[in-house]
Amino acid sequence: MEAGDVVTLRHHRMHIILLHNRDHDLLEDDPGREAREDVVRVVSSLADALNQGDTLAEPLAIEGDRLDFVDTLRRRQPDLVVNLCESLAADSRGEMAVPCLLDALGLAYTGSSALSLGLALHKPKAKEVLTARGVSTPPFRVVERLEDALAVDLPWPLIVKPAREDASMGVTSESVVHERAALVRACDAVLREFHQPALVEQFIPGREIYVPLLGNQPRRALPLTEIVFGRTFEDRPNIVSYNAKWEAASAEYRDTTSGLCRLDANLESRCVQVALEAFAALDCQDYGRVDLRVSPEGVPYVIDINPNCDLHPSAGFAKAALAAGMDYPALASRLVEVALERAHGHPSHRRKGPGADRRADSKDRNLLAAGG
Structure with missing residues (x-):
């Protein structure tokens, strides 16, 4: 497809770019290689889900520490960037640089701002905010x-x-x-x-429960999931280690499963409320996951806030969405709509342009993106 063809298509189709890091082979000794490589699989799945009807979704990789993707985005001017970048040059701190650049370009994008991503990654600072x-x-x-x-x-x-x-x-x-x-x-x-x-x-002994969150105003929790620790964990701590999450050949991986959570109504309400408060404390937006440990006394403790959580169809977020009645293509479309609603003040299916009705700006509206 020639560049001119893309321009022509944009008159008839929504143009989405799926921006992601491709840096898993950059370092000879990378303790997070498997996690970085997983992003490529997420991009492929989302592209398949979004390339429907009047939508054109194109992957764009950030290779190592190269920033030529900025010129590519400036030239192509997509309607939306699906931001899946979790690192730059295999350094997790680079994650927060990408929304800064997207803001500077005036492009609407999915997910949280640079400030929120930076706070969530800097765990001690996030915990200071939560405590405050x-x-x-x-x-x-x-x-x-x-x-x-x-x-x-x-x-x-x-x-x-x-x-x-x-x-x-x-x-x-x-x-x-x-x-x-x-x-x-x-x-x-x-x-x-x-x-x-x-x-x-x-360390909080007890159950490990994940609260997936979707939307801004209103924001709602998808069905909660719980980690089930099998026999391998009878003589070791019940935690989701790196092996349990990424090393498919390990006993920890095989004996760490997740499923829908069975909680009484009061405890579920407390878990959702704590998760919503944590998400709001870091000014996160669009979607994400809050990880909790629930003590034997029934107190939910926030152990992690993941505003850029795994969106693979086999991962927990998509499974929770499916339990709520959203299959993977519907979830992908909803992520796009949520971001456009925040950026432009109206959802994607509403008429745009002069004379179109607009909703009141939400408190977390991305003004730069709207101006773009």
């Missing part, structure tokens, strides 16, 4: 140097994870510790392998 807003999250300390581990004064057991990674990077069965020497070893592993501080949290 009164949202329950486990107490924590940050270990920047190994000697800091000696001063941690939280109740045992504890869990140690990298301070600015997602997708369970750096989380193993040794991440849950019950005494000082194990804490020092776990912090040392994070400091050496990830070259960043370690987040040390009080």
Whole structure:
């Protein structure tokens, strides 16, 4: 297809670009390679789902740390960018740079802003915000140097994870510790392998429940899901480690399953309310997932906020949408509509242009995108 053909098509079809990182082969020793590679599969699935009727959806990869995608987007001027970038040059901190560039280009895009993505990735800062807003999250300390581990004064057991990674990077069965020497070893592993501080949290025993959220005004929870830990976890901590999430050949992966959550009405309401409060505290938008640990006393604690969660058809978010009556093409279309509603003040199916009715601006409307 020639460039001119694309321009012609845009007069008749909505033009969407699926922007994603392709950096899983960039580093020889990348502890998050499997997670980065998964993004490519998500893009393929979403492109198939969105290329229907009057919509043209094209993948666009960001190769390593190259920024020539900015010129491509400026030239093509899509109606919407589906932002699936989770890193740049295999560095998770680059995730927040992409919405900044999209804002500067005046392009509407799906998902949260740079500020929200940056806060969610920087786990200690996110927890500070949650604590300030009164949202329950486990107490924590940050270990920047190994000697800091000696001063941690939280109740045992504890869990140690990298301070600015997602997708369970750096989380193993040794991440849950019950005494000082194990804490020092776990912090040392994070400091050496990830070259960043370690987040040390009080470990909350109990159920691990995920709350998928969709929409802005109103925002609603899709059916809640729960992680089921099988026999492999009888003698190890019930946590979703990196192996459990990504290493299909591992026993942890085979014995970590997710399914719809069975909760009494009061506990479910508390879980949804905490998740909504956490999402709002970080100004997240459009869609995402809030991960909770629910203590034996029935208290939900926020352990992670994932505003750029896995959208693969076999992942939890799509499964929750299906349980709510949305198949994968319907979910893909809904993600587009939610983003356009926020960016332009009206959903995609409403008439646009002079004289068209417009809804009142929402508080989180992306004004730059609307101006574009």
